Amino acid sequence: MSFMKPSKPVGIVGYGSYVPRYRLPGEEVSELWTEGNAGLPVREKSVPGLDEDVVTMSIEAARNAMKRATGAHLTAENLQQKIGAVWVGSESHPYAVKPTSTIVAEAIGATPFTQAADWQFACKAGTEAFQAAIGFVSSGMAKYAMAIGMDAAQGRPGDALEYTAGAGGAAYLIGPIEDALVEIEGSLSYVTDTPDFWRRQYEKFPEHAGRFTGEPAYFGHIMSSANALMEAMTLKPSDFNYAVFHQPNAKFPLKVGGELGFSKKQMEPGMLVNDIGNTYAGSCMIGLTAVLDMAQPGERILVTSFGSGAGSDSFCLRVLRKPEHNGAVKTRDYVARRKVIDYAQYTRMKGYYKLN
Amino acid sequence: MEVARFWRTNKQRYQLVGEECPHCKGKIFPPRDICPTCDKEAKVPYVFSGKGEVFSFSTLHQAPAGFERYAPYTVALVKLSEGPMVTAQLTDVDASDVKIGMPVEMVTRVLREDGERGMLVYGYKFRPA
Ligand SMILES: [Zn+2]
Numbered sequence: 211m212s213f214m215k216p217s218k219p220v221g222i223v224g225y226g227s228y229v230p231r232y233r234l235p236g237e238e239v240s241e242l243w244t245e246g247n248a249g250l251p252v253r254e255k256s257v258p259g260l261d262e263d264v265v266t267m268s269i270e271a272a273r274n275a276m277k278r279a280t281g282a283h284l285t286a287e288n289l290q291q292k293i294g295a296v297w298v299g300s301e302s303h304p305y306a307v308k309p310t311s312t313i314v315a316e317a318i319g320a321t322p323f324t325q326a327a328d329w330q331f332a333c334k335a336g337t338e339a340f341q342a343a344i345g346f347v348s349s350g351m352a353k354y355a356m357a358i359g360m361d362a363a364q365g366r367p368g369d370a371l372e373y374t375a376g377a378g379g380a381a382y383l384i385g386p387i388e389d390a391l392v393e394i395e396g397s398l399s400y401v402t403d404t405p406d407f408w409r410r411q412y413e414k415f416p417e418h419a420g421r422f423t424g425e426p427a428y429f430g431h432i433m434s435s436a437n438a439l440m441e442a443m444t445l446k447p448s449d450f451n452y453a454v455f456h457q458p459n460a461k462f463p464l465k466v467g468g469e470l471g472f473s474k475k476q477m478e479p480g481m482l483v484n485d486i487g488n489t490y491a492g493s494c495m496i497g498l499t500a501v502l503d504m505a506q507p508g509e510r511i512l513v514t515s516f517g518s519g520a521g522s523d524s525f526c527l528r529v530l531r532k533p534e535h536n537g538a539v540k541t542r543d544y545v546a547r548r549k550v551i552d553y554a555q556y557t558r559m560k561g562y563y564k565l566n
Numbered sequence: 567m568e569v570a571r572f573w574r575t576n577k578q579r580y581q582l583v584g585e586e587c588p589h590c591k592g593k594i595f596p597p598r599d600i601c602p603t604c605d606k607e608a609k610v611p612y613v614f615s616g617k618g619e620v621f622s623f624s625t626l627h628q629a630p631a632g633f634e635r636y637a638p639y640t641v642a643l644v645k646l647s648e649g650p651m652v653t654a655q656l657t658d659v660d661a662s663d664v665k666i667g668m669p670v671e672m673v674t675r676v677l678r679e680d681g682e683r684g685m686l687v688y689g690y691k692f693r694p695a
Contacts, residue, residue: 231658259657259658259675260635260636260676261636261655261657261675261676261677261691262675262676263676263686265676265686265688266673266674266675266676266688269580269674270673270674304686305686313580313688316576316577316580316581317580317581317674317688319581319613549660561635565634565635
């Protein structure tokens, strides 16, 4: 088993999230495609505005992370020039060829002497960027690294995924432990070739293997990854104050958490899926931001992602101090900022109409 | 679409980077290298806070070419808290809720796209603060 512990301790220096303003209630989808007969996997989902995509959402999340990272000893200017990597994980990068990350890096003032790359691994693209950033900082190759998980997910009209495919995510600035709000105690990655969900190049919408997405894919990988991390660190569920799992719908994370031995009380603070839908590469990463907004020093958090194809990354985190928000919006405030739209407005925002 | 023209203005569009006059300390946006107050050379970069208020606004129902998919939308004269006035689109707000004096903050959004094959142009818009 390959347990990952950085040789030099590193942590989360700043974090930030973003959720767009618009919400599509599940009833709107159910009404149109099933005369209201379908059960709703989530109450509602977030929808990006006409002028939003993974680039713009990543920029806002990264700016929030920068705000929380700056303080008495760290100004925005000296931070910007020490960000050695800007990495964006997503399955909805606006360009097929042309990095999202260079635009984000430019917007947060990290250019030109920085690493920039777009990561891809379905819903765990964000946590793999996060994991790589730990190594990049711990090795001394970068003083700080920005790891982002962000998506504006696609669901074929009428498909089960149309109820849940949401938009949003989070950005984390990883840095030396002296500057950190949260220590990263260890992590682990569990990967197999499991084709549960995919999207071929030039296709607009993804395909999924129905029931196969549950047991061997989601549950199998999350259970294996979370159990292996706890075993490697000789920790048990009761040693954690919070647990955040990938949230494709409202049922799966509570079920997998329950099977692992976590209570609803440990999971609820990081559960956002009923309010914003599945934010794919942003899912457990934005769940963690909601936890960090309220967590107390000394508290321990388990975070486990799942990405189709398939894999799962687990992280053990320990809160060192409470953040100064410095104007950064809290995640539950983004969730509360909502304007409900109907299915017609939704199809327009998703660009399904051809104007010319 | 002229890629070079947009590329040259990345910093001002993404981060509201203008200039500060070394003589009278006036803040300048967009950057023009000459201070509009004292007419002297002013080339010191200055990052604006992005805070401001709506000075005047108009809602467009007939959008110009390239902006059709965003109509109707509101364009405002925003008075930045550092002084200069900028013209920009408002976002994340219903036209009926826009008021003169409304506090706003800068966000980076898609300004337009050059058809399905062309580049995406990102830049500043303002939303209620
Ligand atoms: Zn002057």
